[in-house]
Structure formats: C-alpha cells, structure tokens
C-alpha cells in the first residue's frame with residue numbers, strides 16, 4: 041500500500057510514526073513545504089522570553105529520523121502539494137527548490153495540512169513591523185525585531201496573545217495588549233476569571249486596552265501606528281494573534297467540509313472519501329461537552345488524531361474519544377488551566393447551565409505556606425453534568441484540570457465531584473480536596489435553585 045502524508049508537523053509526524061511502527065514496510069511519501077518537521081509552536085513564547093535559548097530545541101523529529109523507521113519512507117522536504125485529485129488518487133507536487141512539478145499517485149492519503157493564522161481585515165496588516173505568530177520563521181522574525189524594539193503591541197487577547205504578552209513583559213519591553221470586543225481569553229474562561237488575568241498582567245506593567253479594536257496599521261522606519269476605534273496607539277512592533285483557520289483548500293469540493301472550512305471526519309479520522317484520512321488543525325472533532333463537532337486547534341488533539349489516522353489508515357478501527365480542549369497557561373507565578381465550556385459559551389450553545397466560583401487555600405493554614413485556588417465549575421442544570429471548569433492558582437493545578445477533563449468526558453456530575461474519593465495529606469490538600477469542595481459548592485448552588 042502506498043500512503044501519502046501531506047503536511048508534517050504534529051499530526052503528520054504522529055501518523056507516519058504510527059504507520060511505520062505497525063507496518064514498517066509500508067510505502068510512505070511525506071510532503072512538507074517547510075525544510076523542517078515537528079516544530080512545537082507552543083515553545084515560541086519560551087524562546088521569545090529567553091527561557092529556551094535555541095529555537096532548534098523545539099523540534100522533536102527530523103526527516104532522517106522518520107526515514108529510518110522503514111525501508112520505503114521518503115520525506116520530501118520543501119515540497120508543496122499544489123493539487124489533489126481525490127477521484128484519481130493523484131497529487132501534483134512542486135519541488136520548491138528546483139520548481140519542478142510532478143504527479144504522484146497514492147492508495148491512501150493522510151491530510152495533515154494544519155492551519156494558518158487568521159488575518160483580520162485590518163488595513164496595513166502586511167506591512168513590516170507587523171507580525172503573525174505560527175511557525176519557526178515567525179518566531180525568528182519576531183525575536184530579531186524585538187531585539188531593537190522598546191514597545192511591543194499585541195493585538196488579540198486569546199491564548200497566544202496573552203502568552204506572548206506575558207513573555208515580553210519579562211524581557212524589559214513595554215507591552216500593550218489590545219483586545220477587541222471580548223474579555224481576555226473569552227474562549228477559555230468566564231469574565232470573573234478574565235478579571236484575574238487582567239489584574240495579573242497590569243501588576244506586571246502590561247497596559248491592556250480592552251474593548252478596543254485595531255482598524256489600521258501604518259509604519260515608518262521605527263514605529264507602527266495602530267489606529268483603533270478609540271485612539272491612535274504607537275509601538276515599535278505589533279504581533280497579531282487572533283486565532284487560526286483550517287488549511288484545507290486542496291480538498292475543496294472533494295470531501296465533506298464543515299461550515300468553518302475544517303474537514304469533517306468520522307470517529308476514525310476518516311473523511312467522506314474512505315481513502316482519505318485527516319487529522320490535526322485541518323479538521324473539526326467531536327467536542328464532548330456539547331456533543332457536536334468543534335474546531336479545536338491544539339497540539340494535544342493533533343498528536344492524538346495523527347496517531348489514530350496512522351492506525352486506522354492501515355485498517356484498524358480505533359475510535360477518537362473526542363476532546364474537552366483542555367489547556368493551561370502560565371501567568372507569572374500562577375497557572376490558569378481550563379477544560380470544556382465556559383458558562384458564556386455553554387449558553388451560546390443553548391445548554392441549560394449554571395456556574396459556581398469557589399476559592400479556598402489548597403492545604404491547611406497550619407502548614408508553613410499555603411495559597412488559594414480559584415475554581416469555577418460549569419454544569420448543566422437539567423442533568424447536573426459537569427461541562428466545563430477553570431482553575432487559577434500559584435499552586436500547580438494542571439493535573440486537576442486533566443482530572444476534570446476526564447470527568448467531563450465520562451459525563452460525571454457535580455455530585456460525583458463533590459464526593460469522589462480523593463487523597464488527604466496536609467502537604468497537598470485538606471481533608472476535603474479542593475476539587476471536592478468545588479463540587480460541593482456547585483451541589484449547594486444547584487440544590488438551592490431546585
């Protein structure tokens with residue numbers, strides 16, 4: 041069997057590794073536009089901050105390593121797939137070094153072309169001094185520009201925008217965060233949590249301009265002038281981070297797509313064409329809290345889906361469990377972790393929900409130190425099922441977010457969380473673990489409402 045893999049970052053690399061682990065003799069042709077594979081974009085903020093000095097350490101695989109996994113594997117770096125003819129099982133490929141265009145056939149195709157950063161309709165967005173942030177080249181360009189910049193404007197207060205804002209507030213830059221109509225991180229947390237994040241940024245010298253929309257960029261040799269709907273702001277460089285969109289044009293009109301142009305796949309990462317599988321940022325996947333498909337571009341999803349695409353393309357039937365879009369963000373000495381739906385998003389999705397916020401020290405006050413955890417739980421009022429959670433603390437609450445993710449996936453209720461068996465040891469928690477207490481706060485609220 042001849043398998044073609046188009047795009048080789050997280051989903052593509054995972055798929056290739058899986059295929060070759062299960063069936064090393066398979067003929068695999070990997071096509072990747074870039075001259076590298078497997079870049080961890082999640083390390084960009086660490087690199088810009090200077091915590092990780094070398095961008096090269098953000099790669100966990102290379103072409104030679106993949107080719108060593110089987111006798112019939114070829115990784116075509118710097119090769120662009122220009123067209124796919126699904127009916128003919130054919131690809132048109134350009135060698136970007138020689139410009140030579142040629143055609144190859146496949147038996148099965150794995151589409152792992154990922155996403156591009158959304159380019160918002162802001163006049164002047166393509167000017168120098170205005171950057172996007174997605175890949176290793178973007179990271180290198182931003183790092184070089186930041187060297188001589190004093191003031192950096194970040195446009196967009198989502199996950200990446202807040203992460204970059206935090207990074208540059210450590211490097212002696214003045215940072216201005218401009219964030220349109222929504223609260224900070226509105227996709228991930230409710231306004232009560234967003235207020236904490238804004239306070240944290242302000243305490244570290246970041247100027248946040250909330251409910252302000254960038255309309256136009258003008259640049260000269262040293263500055264970028266940002267006209268917003270409120271004022272004119274000036275910085276030395278601007279970085280625009282307003283989300284990602286699936287890169288799926290190659291399969292337009294050939295496989296079923298969702299309204300947002302992500303590829304529709306079944307639970308086995310198979311598209312509407314049985315010979316084409318897809319994974320990662322190019323697809324939408326089952327979002328357990330709503331029970332519907334949702335575009336959830338995360339490396340966590342890309343590696344899981346890529347692995348499954350690699351298994352299932354060989355004829356196995358291993359199902360994707362769906363996602364809660366669980367994620368975490370470091371914010372100075374605190375961590376923000378979230379999973380599932382916010383109350384606002386749940387309401388938009390038409391779910392009958394309520395949310396409770398509960399704050400308590402994670403371990404007894406008699407211990408030499410302790411620190412509060414702010415938790416928020418979103419649950420259905422009809423079934424009492426947990427559909428989302430947000431945690432914010434100096435204490436490492438990341439694994440608690442993972443636990444809540446599992447509970448959402450397993451359709452556990454606030455009553456389950458209130459009473460589920462959890463360890464007690466004064467080093468780590470109180471006789472009632474802070475998650476039990478969060479569940480109990482929700483139970484009390486739900487019972488009062490009933």
Ligand SMILES: Cc1cc2nc3c(=O)[nH]c(=O)nc-3n(C[C@H](O)[C@H](O)[C@H](O)COP(=O)(O)OP(=O)(O)OC[C@H]3O[C@@H](n4cnc5c(N)ncnc54)[C@H](O)[C@@H]3O)c2cc1C
Nearest residue numbers: 047049050051073081082121154155320321337338339340
């Ligand atoms: C700054 C930043 C921070 C992030 N932090 C996190 C994090 O902390 N946690 C997390 O889970 N996720 C994070 N993400 C998201 C994560 O990086 C993406 O979800 C992940 O990269 C998706 O992997 P992918 O393989 O599906 O697609 P992509 O990474 O988009 O890769 C697709 C690949 O396909 C190639 N390609 C596309 N079209 C063609 C073609 N026609 N021919 C040949 N090659 C092609 C591209 O060159 C690219 O290499 C972050 C993203 C960014 C930008």
